Amino acid sequence: xxxxxxxxxxxxxxxxxxxxxxxxxxxxxxxxxxxxxxxxxxxxxxxxxxxxxxxxxxxxxxxxxxxxxxxxxxxxxxxxxxxxxxxxxxxxxxxxxxxxxxxxxxxxxxxxxxxxxxxxxxxxxxxxxxxxxxxxxxxxxxxxxxxxxxxxxxxxxxxxxxxxxxxxxxxxxxxxxxxxxxxxxxxxxxxxxxxxxxxxxxxxxxxxxxxxxxxxxxxxxxxxxxxxxxxxxxxxxxxxxxxxxxxxxxxxxxxxxxxxxxxxxxxxxxxxxxxxxxxx
Amino acid sequence: xxxxxxxxxxxxxxxxxxxxxxxxxxxxxxxxxxxxxxxxxxxxxxxxxxxxxxxxxxxxxxxxxxxxxxxxxxxxxxxxxxxxxxxxxxxxxxxxxxxxx
Numbered sequence: 473x474x475x476x477x478x479x480x481x482x483x484x485x486x487x488x489x490x491x492x493x494x495x496x497x498x499x500x501x502x503x504x505x506x507x508x509x510x511x512x513x514x515x516x517x518x519x520x521x522x523x524x525x526x527x528x529x530x531x532x533x534x535x536x537x538x539x540x541x542x543x544x545x546x547x548x549x550x551x552x553x554x555x556x557x558x559x560x561x562x563x564x565x566x567x568x569x570x571x572x573x574x575x576x577x578x579x580x581x582x583x584x585x586x587x588x589x590x591x592x593x594x595x596x597x598x599x600x601x602x603x604x605x606x607x608x609x610x611x612x613x614x615x616x617x618x619x620x621x622x623x624x625x626x627x628x629x630x631x632x633x634x635x636x637x638x639x640x641x642x643x644x645x646x647x648x649x650x651x652x653x654x655x656x657x658x659x660x661x662x663x664x665x666x667x668x669x670x671x672x673x674x675x676x677x678x679x680x681x682x683x684x685x686x687x688x689x690x691x692x693x694x695x696x697x698x699x700x701x702x703x704x705x706x707x708x709x710x711x712x713x714x715x716x717x718x719x720x721x722x723x724x725x726x727x728x729x730x731x732x733x734x735x736x737x738x739x740x741x742x743x744x745x746x747x748x749x750x751x752x
Numbered sequence: 753x754x755x756x757x758x759x760x761x762x763x764x765x766x767x768x769x770x771x772x773x774x775x776x777x778x779x780x781x782x783x784x785x786x787x788x789x790x791x792x793x794x795x796x797x798x799x800x801x802x803x804x805x806x807x808x809x810x811x812x813x814x815x816x817x818x819x820x821x822x823x824x825x826x827x828x829x830x831x832x833x834x835x836x837x838x839x840x841x842x843x844x845x846x847x848x849x850x851x852x853x
Contacts, residue, residue, distance in 0.1 A: 687774040687787055694778070694785040707780035708767040715769050715776070 480523070486514030487579070488637040488648045489664070490586055493518035498526055501570050508572050511662050512651050520562045520586070522555075526570050533574075537581060539700040546701070548581050550574075557582055559589065580635060580652060584698045588706055591713050592639035594698040597670070599631040599647045599660075600624055605668035606647035607738055608636050609726070610696045615673040616728065618655040623732050632660035635698065640713075641666060644720045668742050670717075671726035679737045682725045689723035690714055760808075760832055760841050761801030761848040768796070779839050786840065791817055792831055799841055801848030805832060 480495040481502045491514045494505050501524060506513065533551035540547055545564075548555040552574045557564030564582070568574045584594045597610035598617035602624075609620045621633040631637075631647055634654030638645050645667045649660035672684065672692050684692070693714050701707070722745060728734040762768070768777045775793040777786045788796055791813060798808040805828060813824045835841040842848055 686772045687776070690771060690776055691785075691787050694776075699783050701783070702781055704765060704767070704780040707778050707783065711767040711769055711776060711778050715771060718771075 483509075484514045484516065484518050485509040485512050485579075486516055486662075487512055487583060487650055488587055488592070488639060490520070490583065491516040491518045492520040492522055492579075492582075494522050494524065496524040496526070498524075498570070501526055504570065504572060504575070508575065509651050511659055518562075520557065520564065520582075522557070522582070523565045525565060525567045527567055528569060537577070537700050538702075539581060539585070540702045546582075546585050548578065548585075548700075550577065553578050555582065557585070559586065576652060580698060581700060583637070585701060585706070587637070587639060588699065588701070588710055588713070590639065591709070591716075592637070592645075593710065593713060593717075595636045595638060595670075595693075596634070596696040596698060597636040598633045598654075599636040599649075601629040601631065601647075601661075601663065601665040602627075602668075602735070602738060603742065604665060605742055606631065606665040607668055608638075608647060608670040609673050610636075610670060610692070611673035616675055616730065617673065619730050620673065620728075620734070621656055623730065623734060625732065625735055628735070629661050629663060630656075630658070631663070631665075633658070638667065638717070640716070645717060667721050669722045669724060669745070671724050671738075674725060674727045675730060676727035678727070678729055679734050680727050681737060681741055682727070684723050684725055686718050686723075689718045693718060693723070757845060758805040758829070758832065759801055759803075759844050759847050760795075760799040760805055760836075761844075762796065762799050763839055763842055766840055777840055781839055784838060786835070786838070791819070791827075795828055795831065796835075796841075801842070805829070 480497050482493050482495040484491050484493045535551040537550045544558050544560050546557045553568035555566040555578050597608045598621050599608045609617050618633045631649040633656040635650050635652040637648040637650050646664050647667050648664045649662050651659040765780045773790050775788040794812045798812050809824050809828045814821050836843045
């Protein structure tokens with residue numbers, strides 16, 4: 473009888489305070505994981521373990537992703553990858569080719585499922601820490617998310633220019649840095665801060681901050697949350713989370729002229745804002 | 753029972769929350785999200801599968817909002833058709849058991 477053993481190499485990546493062990497027997501892919509998530513590598517005991525099985529399927533795909541429950545497991549499928557995760561045991565597997573875009577997609581989607589069960593969510597938004605508080609900047613493509621991060625003064629810490637990671641905390645919500653980069657092609661810093669406000673961006677001739685009615689806040693928030701699961705329980709949880717977020721975090725429309733003065737407006741908002749949101 | 757009665761019920765595959773007089777509805781099958789205004793919310797909340805749409809419009813819409821009955825009925829039917837197309841409401845010409853809790 474021939475006995476064979478394949479050595480698995482493991483690296484632990486902690487995004488949003490959730491350490492996940494990623495294992496592969498491919499040295500080149502391990503290097504890719506470590507480079508891609510440099511700054512988010514962790515020595516914490518992993519809460520989840522994902523084994524990667526590399527295939528020769530096509531490049532990253534624009535196909536719609538399908539996310540559904542199959543027994544205890546989450547099943548995530550797109551043309552370029554197939555992933556399973558059992559949230560009860562914490563174990564899962566991913567079959568994909570070695571391209572980093574498929575890898576990022578898998579990681580984003582799995583995190584969106586894990587964090588949704590914990591009352592958080594991933595938001596299509598840039599975020600940054602200014603004076604110890606996190607500000608989120610969301611909006612449609614071209615609204616100015618990357619522009620806001622480019623205009624940020626030197627003392628502002630970039631959390632992400634693309635995908636913000638939000639989790640509930642004792643006094644509201646906390647934003648975490650992510651390695652998921654957009655146009656800026658630069659990972660965020662691996663740190664966290666309490667959320668001061670969510671701004672929906674619109675470019676205009678001058679800088680101004682306007683209130684948004686709560687229903688409009690929810691509408692815009694839901695439009696920008698990354699969520700793919702076909703699952704009744706998780707949909708109910710997400711909607712409850714979104715309503716809670718709108719009740720606890722000030723949500724405003726930030727019309728801005730794209731120069732550095734817009735950050736004065738951001739700083740002034742926190743200085744002028746006292747107490748809880750009006751619609752809490 | 754009048755002819756051509758329409759009965760409507762909320763689907764079980766949705767999550768809904770009221771906020772500031774509007775209803776937020778999300779379909780779990782495809783994560784599509786809808787917000788219903790005050791009049792649409794009144795119809796949605798009355799969709800128990802047993803009350804004919806005509807009765808809902810007469811009692812819940814024309815009774816509470818300043819809307820002409822004929823116009824309200826036409827608008828309600830259009831709204832119901834749209835939401836049933838998105839799997840939010842179930843529509844039948846016979847009474848239905850509402851799927852939603």
